[in-house]
Amino acid sequence: MSATPSSDDVLDPQVxxxxxxxxxxxxxxxxxxxxxxxxxxxxVAVRRDGVLRVPAAFLTEDGAIVKGLPGTITVLADAGFTQEEMVRWLFTADDTLPGRPIDALRATGGREVKRRAQALAL
Structure with missing residues (x-):
């Protein structure tokens, strides 16, 4: 079995x-x-205090992975993003979206977020 991939914790401590x-x-x-x-x-997981953790924003209130997140992660990976870069991008405010890309994914399922992620690969 392969190791579980993770990122360094690049999130704000309040996340x-x-x-x-x-x-x-x-x-x-x-x-x-x-x-x-x-x-x-x-x-995508981060290591916080040496423990593997997943941002709560990646999950919906009704117990599912946020719609569009797996596809967005795939697009970012295909664009050459490391896991750390993915986490940073998903949680960095974007004035042209309603907040951060993760917030837009949670609100709309992410068509626009995936389009922007695809544009990063160009």
Missing amino acids: EVLTLPDVAQRLDLPVTKVRQALRDGHL
């Missing part, structure tokens, strides 16, 4: 992050499936 068992509980999945989602690029 809520969840441990993998907490993510598993919210998604109603075993932790092994959460680790698989990380390896498959459906989620």
Whole structure:
């Protein structure tokens, strides 16, 4: 089994992050499936205080991964972004979006966010 990919913690300390068992509980999945989602690029994790954690903003209130997030992660990976760069981009305010790209994904499912991510690859 391969190691679970992660980023250095480049998030503002105020950004809520969840441990993998907490993510598993919210998604109603075993932790092994959460680790698989990380390896498959459906989620990105950071290491905060040496513990692997997932930003809470990546999950919906009703226990799902935010619509459009896995596709956006794939587009960013295809553009050559590291996991650290992906996390930084998703959580950096953009005046032309309603806040940060992660906020736009949560609000609309991310068609515009994915379009912008694709443009970064050009």
